[in-house]
Amino acid sequence: MSSSSIIVIEIKEVSKLYPNKSGIQNINAKFTSGQLNLLVGKNGSGKTTLLKCIMGVVRYQGKIIRNRSVIGYAPEDYVMPYFMSVYDFLQSIGKIKDCPKISLEQEINELLAYFELTEYANRHFGALSNGMRQKVNLIQAFLNRPKTIILDEPLHGLDQESQSKIMKLIKERVKESLVLISTHYPELYKTRKKSLYMMEEGVLYDRNNQAAVSLSLE
Amino acid sequence: MIATIRLQYRYLLSKISLWFLAIVVISLTVGIIFASGFHSQTGASDLNRQAMNIEYQNETIMILKFALIIVTVFLTIQGYYSQLSKYHLFFLQRPNGKKQLAVSKIISIMLIQGLIGLHGGLTIHLTGLYLTPFFRMDFLFFNAIVQVILEMFILGFVGGILIQMVDSIFSGLVPLFLFWVAEMNSDYAGIISSQSLKIVYSVMPNPIFFEGKWMTVYSIEHYLIIFVFLGVLNLMIFMLKDIKS
Numbered sequence: 001m002s003s004s005s006i007i008v009i010e011i012k013e014v015s016k017l018y019p020n021k022s023g024i025q026n027i028n029a030k031f032t033s034g035q036l037n038l039l040v041g042k043n044g045s046g047k048t049t050l051l052k053c054i055m056g057v058v059r060y061q062g063k064i065i066r067n068r069s070v071i072g073y074a075p076e077d078y079v080m081p082y083f084m085s086v087y088d089f090l091q092s093i094g095k096i097k098d099c100p101k102i103s104l105e106q107e108i109n110e111l112l113a114y115f116e117l118t119e120y121a122n123r124h125f126g127a128l129s130n131g132m133r134q135k136v137n138l139i140q141a142f143l144n145r146p147k148t149i150i151l152d153e154p155l156h157g158l159d160q161e162s163q164s165k166i167m168k169l170i171k172e173r174v175k176e177s178l179v180l181i182s183t184h185y186p187e188l189y190k191t192r193k194k195s196l197y198m199m200e201e202g203v204l205y206d207r208n209n210q211a212a213v214s215l216s217l218e
Numbered sequence: 219m220i221a222t223i224r225l226q227y228r229y230l231l232s233k234i235s236l237w238f239l240a241i242v243v244i245s246l247t248v249g250i251i252f253a254s255g256f257h258s259q260t261g262a263s264d265l266n267r268q269a270m271n272i273e274y275q276n277e278t279i280m281i282l283k284f285a286l287i288i289v290t291v292f293l294t295i296q297g298y299y300s301q302l303s304k305y306h307l308f309f310l311q312r313p314n315g316k317k318q319l320a321v322s323k324i325i326s327i328m329l330i331q332g333l334i335g336l337h338g339g340l341t342i343h344l345t346g347l348y349l350t351p352f353f354r355m356d357f358l359f360f361n362a363i364v365q366v367i368l369e370m371f372i373l374g375f376v377g378g379i380l381i382q383m384v385d386s387i388f389s390g391l392v393p394l395f396l397f398w399v400a401e402m403n404s405d406y407a408g409i410i411s412s413q414s415l416k417i418v419y420s421v422m423p424n425p426i427f428f429e430g431k432w433m434t435v436y437s438i439e440h441y442l443i444i445f446v447f448l449g450v451l452n453l454m455i456f457m458l459k460d461i462k463s
Contacts, residue, residue: 057310058460068313071435079304081228083236089228095221097311126233140308 014062041199
């Protein structure tokens with residue numbers, strides 16, 4: 001990958017505090033493409049809050065620099081439309097993400113086949129198991145090959161075979177996109193090119209150089 | 219934008235919502251048909267046509283108002299309460315996704331309100347024309363039905379704004395309370411003599427029957443300004459507030 005195509009998300013002194021005092025405090029970090037960015041931490045440590053700040057869906061103090069392109073985001077907590085078929089849902093998400101019609105159909109079919117969901121394409125979400133819904137949640141994030149992919153607990157609810165498949169796909173996408181994953185199981189992502197960030201009570205630590213990146217720019 | 223609206227509908231019209239809306243629409247239709255008095259002897263309804271017509275108009279517009287306020291409260295809670303909006307993040311993957319989501323939400327809710335209002339208006343007129351000997355087409359009555367739909371759009375905005383600000387299902391019930399207050403005091407002389415009722419009626423174009431005709435307390439232009447103001451305020455709050463899902 002040439003240096004000009006490197007994708008970066010730069011977080012400068014970002015804080016987001018909720019009324020119950022939880023949230024994130026004074027985060028500084030730089031996530032780059034070409035490696036797997038893993039965000040680990042206990043429940044309630046602020047991982048999802050940081051991802052929401054990057055997505056721009058919550059207001060925060062500080063600055064986040066990223067290019068304003070489509071993001072592929074798979075949330076941890078989501079609801080699927082009960083009366084919609086898997087294919088229609090993916091097609092709608094693809095259109096929302098400005099995916100060209102011809103490539104969209106091909107991409108949906110390829111991803112459905114990859115996750116062995118082709119036979120469920122025309123079924124409503126009401127007829128799908130939680131694992132299948134999670135696969136669709138991940139597929140929609142990968143649609144239109146976004147330059148930034150953010151996955152919140154992507155392995156949640158998946159069997160071992162599906163976990164291997166998603167990790168293989170993530171490794172592929174790391175080559176062309178900035179991939180940021182929030183997870184409780186960093187050891188499952190077996191790749192040399194990975195950066196580990198630890199969230200603890202709203203503070204971000206860079207596990208690669210054992211420093212609190214929250215304070216690194218102070 | 220069409221894809222956003224389409225997906226928004228699929229979320230708004232969940233299994234429970236469809237059942238609920240179907241029950242409301244069926245009740246509305248049956249209520250209007252029965253209000254025509256088609257089952258009573260034609261001679262009775264033929265006796266005093268003018269009085270019967272006024273009674274039919276009053277009853278049916280009341281049924282329509284109640285059906286629409288229930289739908290409005292239900293849809294605004296369904297659309298804006300954070301615990302029922304855990305799908306928002308799917309829409310926010312594109313840079314201007316939040317704006318599109320906000321607009322699509324308003325359009326989707328208004329379209330359902332409008333369609334149910336249209337169904338009610340058509341049912342009232344068709345039932346009146348074909349099942350009663352007394353019903354006559356009346357522009358002011360037709361106008362009152364349109365104003366009921368506008369009133370529900372406005373109350374939908376009020377509900378949406380309150381739910382976003384307080385994030386409680388109970389704040390979504392405020393439009394029902396406002397409607398109840400307006401409806402319980404729908405006497406023109408009473409309204410103009412009470413400052414608080416004037417305020418309520420300045421926000422919602424609740425049509426009242428006064429001196430033999432249908433009217434609203436303020437002009438249609440006044441209510442259109444309120445409608446635009448509350449619509450913009452609703453959008454702005456959505457844009458500025460955190461997505462809690």
